[in-house]
Amino acid sequence: MKCINKNIFLYYLNDEISSRKKKQIAAHLLECEHCRKHLAEWEKVLNITQNYIDQDVKIHPAPPHAHITQQFGKVPPKPDNLFWIRYWTKPALATVAVLFASLMIFFLSPRSVPTLQENYYVIDNVAYTETISLSDVYLNDLEIMYLQEIYENEELTDDILYGDWLYYEDVLDNLDQDELQELINKMYDNSVT
């Protein structure tokens, strides 16, 4: 004979199982002494707990509260229209705040190329390699700028641009920091004007 899961006795005693299951358990209990002992254990625990609760409730009557109910008559209850304010204020404020922050970020964010100082550091840090995508365009501009310096505002033909390209890349790479800074300053001035 297979015994019932003994944990179910707690629900059985609390009348928290289906009537079909209840009948099954009752039938099993008639035949199984082992399960009857388990049931008796839970019965004992529940009785002791209930006795304790009864006593505890008895020694803790409700504190005097007549004054509170009297006071209620004087306090005007909140008007019903506050319901919408209470439940919608926070989400509405949060939405407005998010929209405002997004708009501020959009309007205040820089539209031009990164500032000279930032670009300079980027260029300096990567030692003018072409691996940093952010500075690629800038680096190309710098090279064109350098070519313009060399060719003294002659029109930069494709031949000059692409023919001497590799050579001037090398030249640019070998500039020291002061020379590079000077070039950047000039370029920056041009871009501003």
Next chain:
Amino acid sequence: MDSIRLNQLIEENYQKIFLLALKMLKNYEDAEDATQEIFLKVYENISSFRQEAKFTTWIYRIALNHIYYMNTKRSRELNQFPDAHELRTEMNENPSSVLQEKELFESLEKVIDSLSPRQKEVFVMRYYNQLPFKKIAQVLGKSLGTVKSNYFFAMQKIKINLQDQNLIEFQE
């Protein structure tokens, strides 16, 4: 809801909410204050409450929220909980109580205090407030299964404690 019906509902639930607060906060004065504040909240917000059938669920939800709020506030202020057994030893001065029974009840009190907050709220609402499991599940916004398992683990803790301390004899 008219004020007579409201007062009637307050009268019916006052002690139950007080017991819930007392068991969860473990301090008589705090529980008294909490109960007053809970019912003031109930009164202030009664206009936003419409379905009378669920009044108990609503009031218990307000109560539990307030109790947890007070518990957090108090633990932040004091950084410690008051002695949980202070109250009972002060108030339980019944000379006729048998020593063994007193020992048994003290042990029960300790184990109830040691329950996790989730187990304790279910236990208190089941025994002190005599709410059915279904109602407890509604109040806590949890499934019936979760509530029942919390109750089971709470009761199992009590049973194991009683067995370990040999406070009740189980047949072998």
